[in-house]
Every structure is written in C-alpha cells, then in structure tokens.
Amino acid sequence: MNKKKQSVFFSTVYWVFLVAALSSHPSVSFAEESSGNKTFEAILSNGLKVILLENHKAPVVTVQVWYRVGSRNETWGKTGLSHLLEHMMFRGSKRFSAEQFVRMIEENGGKSNAFTSHDYTAYFVNICAERVAIPLELEADRMQNATFDEKKFATEKKVVIEERRLRTENNPQAYLYEQMAATAYQVHPYHWPVIGWMEDLEGLTVSDALDYYHRYYVPANAFLIVVGDFSRQDLLPKIEKAFGCLPSTQAPQQVVSREPIQKGERRIVIKREGLVPALMIGYHVPNLQNADGYVLEVIEGILSSGKSSRFYDRLVREKQIALRAYADFSLTSFDPGLFFISAEVLVEKDLTTLEKAIDEEIIRLQTEPVAMEELNKVKNQLEAGFIYSQDSVFNQAMVLARNEIAATWRCIDDYIPAIHRVTPNDILRVARQYMIPENRTVGYFIPLPPQNIESNNSKNLIVEEEYTR
C-alpha cells in the first residue's frame, strides 16, 4: 500500500516536471494522472483532451480519435448522418487524397478503421510503435481539412445503403433489434438505428454532412487516446505538434430530449422470410451514472456469462428450448439504455414457451437471493475478463474511451471495486425495480417459409454447367 502511494507520488512529480518543460508549448493547460492505473490525461489549449497509457508488452500502439457525436446527435429525417460522415472521412482531405491516406497507413504496416455508435464516432490506427507520428498527422489533418466532393458523397451513400442491406435488411435478428429500439424509445434519439433509416439515407446531402462536420469535429468535442509502447515525454511533443495548431472552438451542446417513463408493456411482432424464431426483451435501465448500473452488470453475468450461467445451464442445456440465449447490457451508454435479453428458439420449440422460461429466470432474480457462491463466481468472471482485456492495447483503449464517453475514463478505476460491492440484496432490489413488464418491450421474430423454396434449399439448388474454353 505504502509502496504504491510512493510510486504514484513520483509519477506525479515527474508529470508536473514534464508540463513545466513543455511551457514553451503553452497550449498544454492541464495534466494529471489517475491513482489506480498508469493512465495520464492532458488537455491542449484548443480543448482537445489527450489520454495516454503506456504498455510495453509488444512493440505496437493504437492511436484513436473519438468524437462525442453519434446517432443520438442526429435529428428526425437526417438519421444515419454520423455514420455516413465517418465514411466520408476516408474520402480525402485538402492535404491527402483518399489513396494517399490508405497508402501512408498500409505502407507503414498499419491497420486503420472506424466505427460509429449512438454516442460516438471513433477512428483508430494500430501500427508499429516507431511509426506513431504518422497516424497523429493524418488524424489531426482530417479533424479540420476533410473535403466533401459531391460525386464521392453520392458513391459513399450507395456504399452505406449496401451496408444497411447487408447488416440489417437481410438479417432478421438485426432487423428485430432495430424495431425493438424504435418501440422502446419514442422521443429520445436512441429510437433510430445508428446506420439510419433507408428512407432518410437517400435524402442526405453534402451540405448536411458539412454542417455536421463543422459543428462536431472540433478539438473540444473530441479526445485523442494512445495506448502502447511509447514514452510520454517523447510522445506529448509529437501530439502537440500535430494537434496543437488546430483552432479552438466551443464544444457543441449535447442535450437531447429525455425519454418519458414507459407506462406499460409494449409488444411487437416481425414476420418475414427466415428459419429460426427469435425473441428480444428490452428493459429501460440506468448506466454507470447510477450505482445500479454495476448491479445490472452483475445480473448480466448471472444470466449469461459462461456455460454455468442461468440462461445456458437452464434454457440451452437443461430444458433444451433455446439455441442461444443472452443478456446484453452496456454500462457505458451516454444516456440510459436498454437491458436486452435475446434468444433463439431451438428446433421445434415455440416462442411462448421460451418467453415463459425467460420470465421464470427474471422472477427468480426478484424473489430468491443469489447464493454467495454464485455471486462470487460472477465477480471472479468479471475480474478475470477485465484482466484478459488488458492483453490487447486496442481493447485497453476501447475500455478507457467508452468510459470517457459515458462519464470519465477514471470510472475504470472504480469498476472492480464497484462490482465487488454488489450484494444479493442489491440484485433483488434492482431486478424488482427495472425488470418488470411495465418497463419492457417484447419483440418476436416469426419466420415465414421462403416463398420460392418448397422445403429444403439444397434440393432447390439450380446448378448450371457452362463449358468455356
């Protein structure tokens, strides 16, 4: 204990020294470190937050820029804009063409991609540690210099429409998920899917994207996170050089309408071509802003973490009514999200039986205190999972960044302690408070037999042989 305190003290002194040494770059206005791990934070004078975590286990780094903008910032009729903008960010800037960008990354052995969610849009490059300056330069450039060519915009819109077909239109589970959210949220923007409605995508324009870019892609609305094999004193001047010159702009407001409290169960049925019946249940729940969030994290584990979990052991293995059954909860959503339960029916069983069996598990959570042995098992799993996740610098950065989006990356220090504080009584109370029919949406996917196919597809396979040369 004493030893740990001491090392923290020395690190802090070191960091203050570093800031002093950087005083010739007056844009670094603030820096500190967390007590629980070795993560450091600095804020450049233009408002860009910088989060750094050294990890020397492999000679690689991940460089990520996260913007605090996602589909929750969109408006009715303009859904999918955040994600389409993310695509456009790969189509060139005033300094680098799209081809130059990809070449600079790939010729240096890097892997680059991006992802958009309800709450954020994030860009990453995983690359050899010695090449870290390259992604810094490219990310700083596209934070202010992206170009929006009409023709490329039209092409990229087509690409996104194909992406929507691939991910949602032709995937019954994803389609059900989308309909669930649209039913559970009526006012809050979690109502619409991240990729956007097909009908809205068609109508998005270059000027929509440009306005959005200018409003949200500013240093004060973003943060840079680097995890991997570097030293802070070498890296910070490089970051300052790349990003320090970006102009300071006010961060956009993040207020959106709150979802009114749900008054009564909502049920939906999706019928379309498919083969495996499925159901989803979504309960409105809090995130990590509320201590109950950590209780829900434990409940998620009790229900579906590992093969001894209640869902697997009872529904999949013992009763053999589910092909798969999962609970899914995101502690780090920006606004309160949904606690999802999803399950697919095992051959020849029906959805009503499956729903009833799931309900029994919910009632059990509400009525029987969880045995200490089972609770400790789930805590061990969450703790082990946390340790395993630190094996990858990419995952380490993801976990820090998601916490930063929801509140602050410092929440990560409290994750394991908060999990350990959860008691059997907490679980009873939280299950009784949120996991009630009045607060849920239930969705069924009922497959219709493929129209053009009689029974077994392989019998219907048309094989043509062509003889050419």
Next chain:
Amino acid sequence: MNNVKPRRLSPYWWPLNFIFFLILFPSHSFSLPPTERMSLQNGLRLIVSEAHSLPFVTFQLIIDGGSRFDPPNKEGLSYLTAKGLLHGTIKHTSKQMNELLDFMGANLHTDSSKDYITVGFKVLKRDLFQGFHLFMDAITLPVFPKDEFHSEIQRTLGIIKSVEEDPKELSEREFFKTLFAGTPYGHPVIGTEESILKLTRNDLAAFHSSYVRPNRAILVITGDISLNEIKMDLMSRLEAWPAGNVLPTSHKQPSAQNTKILTLERAISQANITLGNLAPQRNNPDFFPMIVTNYILGGGFSSRLLTEIRAKRGLAYSIRSTFHFKKRVGSFLVSLQTKNDSAQEAISIVLEEIKKLQKEPVTDIELEGARKYLTGSFPLQLDTQAKLAGFLAQVEFYGLGEDYAHNYVSCIMAVTKEDVQRVAKKYLNPYNYTLVIVGNLKEGRFRK
C-alpha cells in the same frame, strides 16, 4: 446500446473462424518472442513462449483430426467430438465442469475446422494448476454422456438452420461444397441434417480414441508461466497422455472443373456472391507471391477490387479476395454483396480485374505497397497471447519450418512483378470458375 457500426469489414469485426488464412509476418525490426520447442515421448509437440506482464496463461491445442477425417455418411463427426470434450469427463459432469471453470473466470472452448480440432484455454495464473487439469481431463477423459450428446445434436441442427438463414454464409458453404465435391474437404464442418442424425455416441468415442492423441497434437502455451514451472507441475500429466496408433492417410485431390454457376433463390435485396477456383495447399513454394498478388487484387483497403467496386462505383460495402490454404488443398475466392440488379455488373468487373492481373504487370507502387504492408504489419499479428499461440501452432501444423518467421521478410521482399503475373496466371482462373449467387434471382436477371 452498444450497437457499434464498424465502417468496413475487417478481421477485427468478422473473424474468419472457419478458415485458415495466415497473415502473420515479421517486419524488419521485429522478431518473434523467444520460444522453446520440444517433443515428448508420446509424440506431443510442445511450444512455450513466456510473457509475464499479465497474470494469466493461454493454452492452444490443435489436433490433426479436422472434418476432412469424417468418414463417409458421418459428416460432422469431428465437430461433434470436439464439442463433446466439454460434455463431462470421468471426473466431472458437464455441469460440474462449467461451474468449476466459470468460478475461476477461465475460458475453455473447443471447435473443429476442415484440418484440425482446436482446444483453447485461458486461465488466471492463480488457478493455473487446477485449470490445467480440467483442460487435460476434457481432452483425455471425456465420456460423451447421452443427454448432453442429444442436446448437442439438437443445437447443431439449429446452427445448420442459422446458416441457411444467413445468405453470406450459405453462399460460401455452397461454394466450398461445389469446389471440393467428392473430396474430404467438401462437406460442411458441422455436417448436414441427414448425417448428424445418424451419429452415435460410439462414433464420437471411436473418433476420439483414434484422433485425439498426443502424436497428432501440438500444444502451445503462452503467458505468465516458465518452462521450469511446466516441467515441475504440468509435464507428468502431458507425458501420461497415451499415444495412439499411426493412422494410414489417403487423400483424394479435387479435380479441375469447368465453370459451374449455382443460384439460390432468396427474397432478399442483395445478391451474395462467391466466385473462385482451386488453388494449391498451404505448404507450397508460391505461397509468398500468392499473398502479395492477393493483397494487390483484393486483400487490402487499397486493393483493385475495392477501388473498382466500392470506391469508384459504390456497388458493395464488402468486397475482398482471399486464398484459403489448407493442409492438402487450397482455394481462391472473391466474396461480395451487392443489390440484386448490380450483381451481373459486379461479377464482370471481378473477372475483368483478374484477367487484367494476368495480362499486365502490376505497378511498382502496388508491389512496394504490398511488400511494405505485409512485412510492416507483422507485430500487430502477435500482440496478444492468443494471437501468438495461434501463430506458433499453425507454423508447426503446416510444417513451415522453425526459420519461417525469420525468413519471412526476405521471402516477401524477393517477390517480383513477374512473380505476381506468373502466379495470377497459374492460380486465378477467370475462365473456369465456381460461382454461387444467393439472392433474388429475378431482380438479378439470373432467372426470368
């Protein structure tokens, strides 16, 4: 609400879990972490790489007993045997095993592919000893109980249905079935509805007894463990695993085919297209020119296919080409999804790009880009315990040699433009190919 939408398909998001695609290579400035290799008396090949920065250990066992060893009419046997390893042992029931493993926060999983069975295990250092014995129990002492067996059969039937519901998976399944028809690589790893319903527990026990043997296995251990600890605490158990008989091997090679076009009607808005041809096995002298060629054609984000089909025309979100290398066979394929009425156009572009690669040399910029990417991205392929273990196991399994990683950079750098053109002509076939289309055939004008 963690519905993250990745922008492009990449291995990060879409693990190619049923296919071996080796993209693990060193750069100039990087060498493999130190590893120890040894062969035990019973034939088990053991590879160890220590890394003590995190308190856990990863085990990766691969067993030369993939679905290519399924006897005729018993397709799915290797897969069900692999799954059955977790159904209980002489010492514990399945339920007890699950409880013990979950209590440690350990992950134990088994699977089968066309070439081999894998058993992967991750455990905290503090539980290493107990965890290791559960891992070994599963491999060496399974009992394949009746109830668990029947329930696994039902789940497998469910998974077969899920594949039929997923047009992309369905398209690839039918592609491999057609390309490798009549060979042990043709049938799906999970078998078919007809074949798995005929399997018995005795089949599993017999398959286990023949194939799940140390003389057919490679065990890689990475992470927070020393060679000394292995020798002191684990070795006696590893050595006690009895060797099996050497089994005769015969292999029927697939025969070259004329163009085959398979169409599958589905009421969906996209055509799911898989196009390709036979290629040589993993261990072949043209491996390096082949991966360079593939990278230029459809491997990277600057590839010709991605540029023509996605960046210029917006016809598809996902478009990529791959060589799938196996122990005895290989294949080349292009996979894409596009709206039904663009399918014909996309297919023509793919064929034209392949022909162009055969007719004209690639540019200096393309060749240099491919070399730099393939060599420079190597460290990213080995930056976790599991990735390193997978790499070491596969180098051993495919007999690539101890100096494989060491020589990799020079092998890639030696590839010339002439090599690229030569292998494009030799291994890509835009005239005789297998093509599978799953989609709305009328909209795609594949059917009137």
